[in-house]
Amino acid sequence: xxxxxxxxxxxxxxxxxxxxxxxxxxxxxxxxxxxxxxxxxxxxxxxxxxxxxxxxxxxxxxxxxxxxxxxxxxxxxxxxxxxxxxxxxxxxxxxxxxxxxxxxxxxxxxxxxxxxxxxxxxxxxxxxxxxxxxxxxxxxxxxxxxxxxxxxxxxxxxxxxxxxxxxxxxxxxxxxxxxxxxxxxxxxxxxxxxxxxxxxxxxxxxxxxxxxxxxxxxxxxxxxxxxxxxxxxxxxxxxxxxxxxxxxxxxxxxxxxxxxxxxxxxxxxxxxxxxxxxxxxxxxxxxxxxxxxxxxxxxxxxxxxxxxxxxxxxxxxxxxxxxxxxxxxxxxxxxxxxxxxxxxxxxxxxxxxxxxxxxxxxxxxxxxxxxxxxxxxxxxxxxxxxxxxxxxxxxxxxxxxxx
Amino acid sequence: xxxxxxxxxxxxxxxxxxxxxxxxxxxxxxxxxxxxxxxxxxxxxxxxxxxxxxxxxxxxxxxxxxxxxxxxxxxxxxxxxxxxxxxxxxxxxxxxxxxxxxxxxxxxxxxxxxxxxxxxxxxxxxxxxxxxxxxxxxxxxxxxxxxxxxxxxxxxxxxxxxxxxxxxxxxxxxxxxxxxxxxxxxxxxxxxxxxxxxxxxxxxxxxxxxxxxxxxxxxxxxxxxxxxxxxxxxxxxxxxxxxxxxxxxxxxxxxxxxxxxxxxxxxxxxxxxxxxxxxxxxxxxxxxxxxxxxxxxxxxxxxxxxxxxxxxxxxxxxxxxxxxxxxxxxxxxxxxxxxxxxxxxxxxxxxxxxxxxxxxxxxxxxxxxxxxxxxxxxxxxxxxxxxxxxxxxxxxxxxxxxxxxxxxxxxxxxxxxxxxxxxxxxxxxxxxxxxxxxxxxxxxxxxxxxxxxxxxxxxxxxxxxxxxxxxxxxxxxxxxxxx
Numbered sequence: 010x011x012x013x014x015x016x017x018x019x020x021x022x023x024x025x026x027x028x029x030x031x032x033x034x035x036x037x038x039x040x041x042x043x044x045x046x047x048x049x050x051x052x053x054x055x056x057x058x059x060x061x062x063x064x065x066x067x068x069x070x071x072x073x074x075x076x077x078x079x080x081x082x083x084x085x086x087x088x089x090x091x092x093x094x095x096x097x098x099x100x101x102x103x104x105x106x107x108x109x110x111x112x113x114x115x116x117x118x119x120x121x122x123x124x125x126x127x128x129x130x131x132x133x134x135x136x137x138x139x140x141x142x143x144x145x146x147x148x149x150x151x152x153x154x155x156x157x158x159x160x161x162x163x164x165x166x167x168x169x170x171x172x173x174x175x176x177x178x179x180x181x182x183x184x185x186x187x188x189x190x191x192x193x194x195x196x197x198x199x200x201x202x203x204x205x206x207x208x209x210x211x212x213x214x215x216x217x218x219x220x221x222x223x224x225x226x227x228x229x230x231x232x233x234x235x236x237x238x239x240x241x242x243x244x245x246x247x248x249x250x251x252x253x254x255x256x257x258x259x260x261x262x263x264x265x266x267x268x269x270x271x272x273x274x275x276x277x278x279x280x281x282x283x284x285x286x287x288x289x290x291x292x293x294x295x296x297x298x299x300x301x302x303x304x305x306x307x308x309x310x311x312x313x314x315x316x317x318x319x320x321x322x323x324x325x326x327x328x329x330x331x332x333x334x335x336x337x338x339x340x341x342x343x344x345x346x347x348x349x350x351x352x353x354x355x356x357x358x359x360x361x362x363x364x365x366x367x368x369x370x371x372x373x374x375x376x377x378x379x380x381x382x383x384x385x386x387x388x389x390x391x392x393x394x395x396x397x398x399x400x401x402x403x404x405x406x407x408x409x410x411x412x
Numbered sequence: 413x414x415x416x417x418x419x420x421x422x423x424x425x426x427x428x429x430x431x432x433x434x435x436x437x438x439x440x441x442x443x444x445x446x447x448x449x450x451x452x453x454x455x456x457x458x459x460x461x462x463x464x465x466x467x468x469x470x471x472x473x474x475x476x477x478x479x480x481x482x483x484x485x486x487x488x489x490x491x492x493x494x495x496x497x498x499x500x501x502x503x504x505x506x507x508x509x510x511x512x513x514x515x516x517x518x519x520x521x522x523x524x525x526x527x528x529x530x531x532x533x534x535x536x537x538x539x540x541x542x543x544x545x546x547x548x549x550x551x552x553x554x555x556x557x558x559x560x561x562x563x564x565x566x567x568x569x570x571x572x573x574x575x576x577x578x579x580x581x582x583x584x585x586x587x588x589x590x591x592x593x594x595x596x597x598x599x600x601x602x603x604x605x606x607x608x609x610x611x612x613x614x615x616x617x618x619x620x621x622x623x624x625x626x627x628x629x630x631x632x633x634x635x636x637x638x639x640x641x642x643x644x645x646x647x648x649x650x651x652x653x654x655x656x657x658x659x660x661x662x663x664x665x666x667x668x669x670x671x672x673x674x675x676x677x678x679x680x681x682x683x684x685x686x687x688x689x690x691x692x693x694x695x696x697x698x699x700x701x702x703x704x705x706x707x708x709x710x711x712x713x714x715x716x717x718x719x720x721x722x723x724x725x726x727x728x729x730x731x732x733x734x735x736x737x738x739x740x741x742x743x744x745x746x747x748x749x750x751x752x753x754x755x756x757x758x759x760x761x762x763x764x765x766x767x768x769x770x771x772x773x774x775x776x777x778x779x780x781x782x783x784x785x786x787x788x789x790x791x792x793x794x795x796x797x798x799x800x801x802x803x804x805x806x807x808x809x810x811x812x813x814x815x816x817x818x819x820x821x822x823x824x825x826x827x828x829x830x831x832x833x834x835x836x837x838x839x840x841x842x843x844x845x846x847x848x849x850x851x852x853x854x855x856x857x858x859x860x861x862x863x864x865x866x867x868x869x870x871x872x873x874x875x876x877x878x879x880x881x882x883x884x885x886x887x888x889x890x891x892x893x894x895x
Contacts, residue, residue: 120889197659199721220721220772222746227770231889242889249770275658278690281587305770359692360624360656 019045023077036387054088068142078372093131122241125266129207152347163269172344200273216306290342295335337364447555498559516540581735591688621652648681673708685718695741699723728754735761742772752782763796784813796823803827817844834860
């Protein structure tokens with residue numbers, strides 16, 4: 010640890026092998042900063058009390074902490090599930106006890122969609138610990154509380170709506186497929202998205218369609234049937250299910266893990282394909298932008314979808330619509346003032362109208378190769394973030410920080 | 413060594429291509445119908461090679477959809493009786509110019525702004541030869557300035573089966589054509605906004621469409637039009653996007669047409685749902701039951717629809733319908749069954765876009781049996797089963813189906829036809845009426861394309877696609893990224 014008071018103690022919490030960490034370190038070097046010390050999630054979640062104490066100490070002494078995504082790492086996911094199971098066990102509920110032990114005994118099964126709510130409980134607990142160990146939220150580039158909120162999509166969309174951000178219309182909470190069907194019929198909706206609250210990157214998302222005769226579900230979920238049970242996996246190959254006997258249990262499962270149901274809105278088309286837009290806001294300003302095109306209802310890029318050309322989009326949209334879209338992203342950022350950067354996903358209606366925020370992502374700045382003003386997202390964040398001199402961090406938009 | 417003439421049409425363009433071998437030279441002349449076009453000359457080392465060269469060029473053209481026309485009879489370039497009319501559109505200028513032989517040695521020329529009666533002048537000549545020469549020269553002058561010939565009120569290139577030329581039935585050759593229509597049944601499409609939109613002389617087709625700036629204008633505009641004299645003269649109508657909100661059903665459109673059916677006995681063609689992707693994606697378009705529409709328009713010869721959500725063809729019994737085109741992203745079995753049960757004794761053209769299961773196709777090849785057996789539509793000359801993710805399956809059962817001996821054209825384009833389907837097509841019967849096989853936009857290998865093209869039909873196998881390779885199921889599993 011660097012004890013030189015001139016150079017702040019920078020801490021990066023993440024999975025060291027993940028490219029997010031490499032990319033951030035590269036950006037720091039380009040900005041003339043020494044790379045932040047990495048504390049792995051694995052250490053933070055370790056059973057070993059000595060490890061945990063060392064981590065707590067580092068957090069306490071740090072001047073500046075960046076939390077990165079815990080994803081794409083199976084042992085960490087497993088550890089978060091274990092932690093979540095512990096949280097569940099803390100409620101005096103016999104059913105939850107048995108679930109906790111089920112999770113502990115489970116074999117590694119990467120990609121399995123399972124215990125999403127439990128994962129969220131674990132991750133939220135970890136975020137609380139981080140805040141406690143650091144002695145408050147001020148040191149964090151993105152506040153742990155904002156992160157926890159953004160990993161509860163139903164709550165987050167509600168929060169955004171309350172702050173005046175345009176979001177897709179939602180159904181009231183429904184417990185199962187039958188309730189969902191009825192509520193949808195009441196609203197006159199025949200197309201919906203079922204979105205897990207505690208997931209990301211299209212994992213667990215179901216695009217549901219009702220017609221007179223048919224029920225269709227398009228999703229990145231692979232259904233595996235066993236004599237004993239049914240298992241669901243996140244799978245890059247998006248597919249459509251037609252069988253109500255498969256669809257209804259799947260929807261029930263996702264609903265039971267915490268989900269919200271929103272109206273499936275039509276998307277504008279650019280050069281023949283659907284698209285939506287990811288805008289990274291930094292210090293409240295709309296900066297880096299990616300056009301995510303798709304031939305399926307699920308536009309997330311890692312599903313093999315192509316990036317569209319922002320220049321072309323701007324040309325087709327015209328300045329007014331383009332600015333309105335960027336303004337909406339900034340409105341979303343203003344709703345989370347304790348975070349330096351956000352990845353805001355927006356949809357445009359056909360005709361490039363009515364920018365609507367689909368979700369905000371706490372770790373949504375992984376846009377390799379995308380530049381704005383000559384900087385990638387990480388450099389831009391570093392430039393927007395004044396270097397602390399050991400007495401806390403001041404952000405331009407933090408005048409009205411809520412405790 | 414006589415000149416052979418070919419013509420091509422889709423919804424947007426009408427082109428001609430003529431070829432004549434003169435000794436060791438092959439001369440081609442080509443361009444837009446109604447113009448003089450351009451000429452190209454190709455020299456060959458000897459007559460045999462020139463003959464082969466001409467054949468090769470002809471095959472190239474016919475495989476792209478050009479069709480040979482009889483010399484002189486369909487007379488777009490040669491002189492003939494009857495009034496021939498030409499239009500010029502450029503920016504805001506819309507002019508007409510028409511010429512009609514009167515006897516052997518004189519003709520009338522009538523010209524002016526489209527929508528007016530214009531002026532008429534008679535030109536007289538000393539001989540029939542002089543008159544013919546002047547006639548040809550004037551037409552050449554006009555067309556070289558950009559005037560285009562338009563179809564008259566049923567003259568020229570009509571078919572003996574009805575009033576519309578079969579060239580008009582096929583409007584959407586490619587995905588790119590969706591939403592790009594500027595011509596329907598050979599007439600320019602004009603957006604109807606108010607009575608001032610009407611042009612004189614029934615030379616245009618009116619289209620109804622709204623956008624975000626005119627959201628609620630559709631119904632009043634349609635009603636106004638249907639109540640006007642223009643509606644009684646109209647032989648076609650194009651129904652574009654009826655609301656910028658994607659969920660709105662077009663039932664009100666059918667209602668107004670039915671209410672005005674006594675004024676619409678001249679209606680020959682309807683395009684219901686001429687909507688661009690940007691306006692409303694095909695699978696989002698809400699449609700309605702076409703049964704009452706067909707019942708209200710007994711003289712209709714051509715109906716095209718786009719979109720399938722809510723589409724129906726209930727209790728269809730129509731004595732004059734010659735062409736039906738149903739464009740969808742996924743055709744429900746229920747709709748296909750209704751079509752198969754429809755009583756359409758004059759149907760000679762059937763084009764169905766079957767789509768993918770992702771967008772609601774739940775029909776299978778079995779459901780096509782009534783059509784493939786030839787029983788449902790015994791007068792069919794064209795069968796299109798397009799935009800189908802079950803293209804291979806279709807090809808598989810087609811080869812054993814009586815329909816393949818009955819029709820002149822089979823169209824499996826825009827689908828996922830692969831080598832499996834291609835191999836099946838190699839067994840198509842060659843002793844029936846089949847002349848053309850259209851499989852453009854496909855996933856066959858080059859080797860298979862070569863084999864299919866060697867069939868004794870005119871084959872269009874252009875626009876080859878490469879499939880994505882997904883590999884093994886489990887390898888595609890991903891651990892949540894956690895953004």
